[in-house]
Amino acid sequence: MDFQRLFKRKEEDGLPQFARDNTREILNEREVLVREGELFDGQSPAPVLWRKVGGAINVKADKVLGILEGRTRIKAAVLQELYPGLFEKPPNPGTEFTIPLQAVVTQLQDVFAGIFPEEATLEDFDTPFGQLAREDEARFKNGRADRPGKILSYEPTAISKTFDKDNGEVGLPITPKEIRSDLESQMVREEPPKPVIEKLCPVPESSDAESAGAVVSADAPNIQTGKRRREGHAHLQELYLTDETIDGSKVASLILQLPQVAGVVIMLSDGAVLGGGLSGGLSEGLLSRAPDFVKHLLGLSQGIQGGPPSFATFSNDAFQVSLTIGGDVFILSSHEGRRLPPGLRERLVATARALNMIYGPQS
Amino acid sequence: MAKCEKKELQAWDSRSLLGCLYEFQRNTDAVCTLVVQDDAAILAKVSTISDFDIDTLGVFSSMMFATARILVRELGAHGEVLGRITIGTDYQLLVMGITAEAALVALCGASLAIGLLEFQARLLVPRMVDCLLRSTSEKR
Numbered sequence: 001m002d003f004q005r006l007f008k009r010k011e012e013d014g015l016p017q018f019a020r021d022n023t024r025e026i027l028n029e030r031e032v033l034v035r036e037g038e039l040f041d042g043q044s045p046a047p048v049l050w051r052k053v054g055g056a057i058n059v060k061a062d063k064v065l066g067i068l069e070g071r072t073r074i075k076a077a078v079l080q081e082l083y084p085g086l087f088e089k090p091p092n093p094g095t096e097f098t099i100p101l102q103a104v105v106t107q108l109q110d111v112f113a114g115i116f117p118e119e120a121t122l123e124d125f126d127t128p129f130g131q132l133a134r135e136d137e138a139r140f141k142n143g144r145a146d147r148p149g150k151i152l153s154y155e156p157t158a159i160s161k162t163f164d165k166d167n168g169e170v171g172l173p174i175t176p177k178e179i180r181s182d183l184e185s186q187m188v189r190e191e192p193p194k195p196v197i198e199k200l201c202p203v204p205e206s207s208d209a210e211s212a213g214a215v216v217s218a219d220a221p222n223i224q225t226g227k228r229r230r231e232g233h234a235h236l237q238e239l240y241l242t243d244e245t246i247d248g249s250k251v252a253s254l255i256l257q258l259p260q261v262a263g264v265v266i267m268l269s270d271g272a273v274l275g276g277g278l279s280g281g282l283s284e285g286l287l288s289r290a291p292d293f294v295k296h297l298l299g300l301s302q303g304i305q306g307g308p309p310s311f312a313t314f315s316n317d318a319f320q321v322s323l324t325i326g327g328d329v330f331i332l333s334s335h336e337g338r339r340l341p342p343g344l345r346e347r348l349v350a351t352a353r354a355l356n357m358i359y360g361p362q363s
Numbered sequence: 364m365a366k367c368e369k370k371e372l373q374a375w376d377s378r379s380l381l382g383c384l385y386e387f388q389r390n391t392d393a394v395c396t397l398v399v400q401d402d403a404a405i406l407a408k409v410s411t412i413s414d415f416d417i418d419t420l421g422v423f424s425s426m427m428f429a430t431a432r433i434l435v436r437e438l439g440a441h442g443e444v445l446g447r448i449t450i451g452t453d454y455q456l457l458v459m460g461i462t463a464e465a466a467l468v469a470l471c472g473a474s475l476a477i478g479l480l481e482f483q484a485r486l487l488v489p490r491m492v493d494c495l496l497r498s499t500s501e502k503r
Contacts, residue, residue: 229389247386249490272381272409284371287378359385 026111027061034059034074038103046097052085061111064104065096072099232357239350248274248359251351255333259341262319264333266355269294274359280334281319290332294325310349313340326352328360376494377407383491384409387467390483391475394454397421397468398461398491401429406465406495424458424468432460447477457481461488462495 036055039046050056059082065073076091236246240254248266252275255264263280267273269291278284301309313322315338322340324331331352335344384396384407395410395417405421431444444460450470457469457480467484 225392248382249386267378268382268385270381271378272385273375273378274382274385278371278375284374288374359389 027064027067027108030061030108030111031058032061032064032099032104032107033057034099034103038099039074040098040100041095042098047088048079048086049088053083057083057086061104061108064099067104067108070101072101072104073097074099229358232354235354235357236351239347239354248355250275251355252276255331255348255351258344258347260336260344262334262336264331267291267330267332268359269328269330274329274355276332281321282332282334286321287332290323290330294323294330297325310352311345322348324348324352326354326360327356329355331355372497376497380407380491380494381409383407383487383494387469387483387487390486391469391471391480393469393471393480395420395470397424398495399425399428399466399468400464401425401432401466402464403429420470421468424456424466428458428460428466431458432463445481447481449473455480457484459484459488461491465491465495467491 034057036050037045039048041047057079059074059078061067063074063078065071065075073096076087076095076097077093079086079097080091233246236251237243240246240251242254244250246254252264252266255261255266256276261280263277263282265273265276265278265282265287267287267290271288271291273287276282278287297312298308308325310325311322312325313320315321320335320338320340322331322333322335322345324333326349329352331348333348380398384398387393387396388409388411394412395408395415397408397417397420398406399421400406403422403425405418405425408417408421410417427446428444431446435441435444444458444466446456446458448456448458450456453473455471455473455475455477457471457477458466459469459481460466467488469480469484471480
């Protein structure tokens with residue numbers, strides 16, 4: 001079966017007769033210039049002697065087949081008839097050479113502009129794919145603007161525009177639709193979007209440290225604070241062999257489980273209680289005096305070698321109270337018995353220091 | 364003796380409430396946090412900016428909370444009062460009722476999502492309620 005013939009009939013049937021006639025008439029009056037390199041035999045260049053015809057040939061547009069189907073080609077016999085010296089040896093009668101559609105259509109643009117009334121009505125039948133195609137076409141026309149070097153030069157402007165305008169309600173940036181869509185398309189083509197965390201906490205690159213300095217200096221305290229807190233948190237988890245999230249309240253309950261600890265309160269130097277409770281002989285009176293006591297103790301020990309004190313104990317006949325100082329954090333604990341178990345002092349000091357990393361002054 | 368104990372307990376609750384605010388501030392990097400009553404009293408306050416007029420913010424938030432409660436009553440509605448205000452481009456204010464008379468107020472940077480702020484506040488609400496309920500029941 002001759003499939004080619006079948007398809008050909010179908011295509012011809014699908015096209016309105018009057019439209020075909022009009023087109024043929026118009027195309028008969030127009031010529032198409034085919035240059036060297038625009039004539040193919042399949043995938044390879046056609047075996048023609050371009051130098052004998054000056055590197056280009058003119059053919060009537062109606063001699064070019066398949067313009068309306070988008071498969072532009074010309075019969076070798078037609079070419080031989082027009083330019084007898086074009087071929088070294090006579091080509092086969094049925095041979096057809098293809099011509100790039102773009103080469104033909106660009107020369108006949110005015111012909112195709114509004115030939116068919118059907119097409120004119122179909123122009124209004126818009127689809128999302130059609131819109132995309134038009135956008136792509138427009139971008140293709142401005143191909144130079146889409147090249148990587150160009151994008152990188154104006155991308156920062158687009159981003160700054162994006163972030164200059166804020167949503168009044170939630171503080172999120174909003175942009176005009178055009179700017180956003182342009183930006184998105186460029187970002188997708190150029191490079192994958194960077195993680196948001198980079199925008200929130202910019203990290204200086206070693207090669208570009210000076211330019212990044214202004215931004216980083218504003219965020220650096222936050223980064224350092226976060227790092228310090230994380231370290232403090234990790235220390236506490238190591239000390240108490242836990243993976244759970246630890247805060248002052250949780251640490252107080254963990255200290256209470258240590259041997260011979262009857263009561264514990266974790267507090268800040270301004271008297272705020274982070275965890276623990278009034279038990280085991282600890283009282284509000286004791287807590288209220290602790291900040292002043294620490295202040296005096298630090299003043300007293302200023303001249304002592306080895307730095308400020310970190311642990312103090314008070315004992316009487318009934319019980320023993322210890323005060324652990326870790327910067328801005330104090331741990332006031334009461335103990336059963338006259339002597340502390342081995343290692344408890346070190347653990348309390350380490351705990352207070354770790355808590356100070358989390359709750360202490362962050363500057 | 365009993366009177367002395369009561370005062371001590373009040374002082375303890377106040378310390379604990381302050382500790383909760385520090386905890387909240389640590390978790391959210393809030394500029395300042397307060398616990399206010401609907402009668403414009405500030406029960407506890409913590410601020411990271413020394414020259415910030417936190418009392419004015421407290422009174423304003425308290426008025427807002429009180430007005431919202433009046434509205435709730437007038438409308439015959441039930442449930443908590445929750446207010447979110449975006450202040451300029453850099454700050455946001457959260458006012459969350461934690462008891463019938465008291466509310467948590469937090470002024471934060473806009474970088475922290477308001478939902479996350481609310482989530483952190485809810486985590487601490489039980490501890491705050493513990494501190495507040497005792498004083499409320501004593502008043503009654």
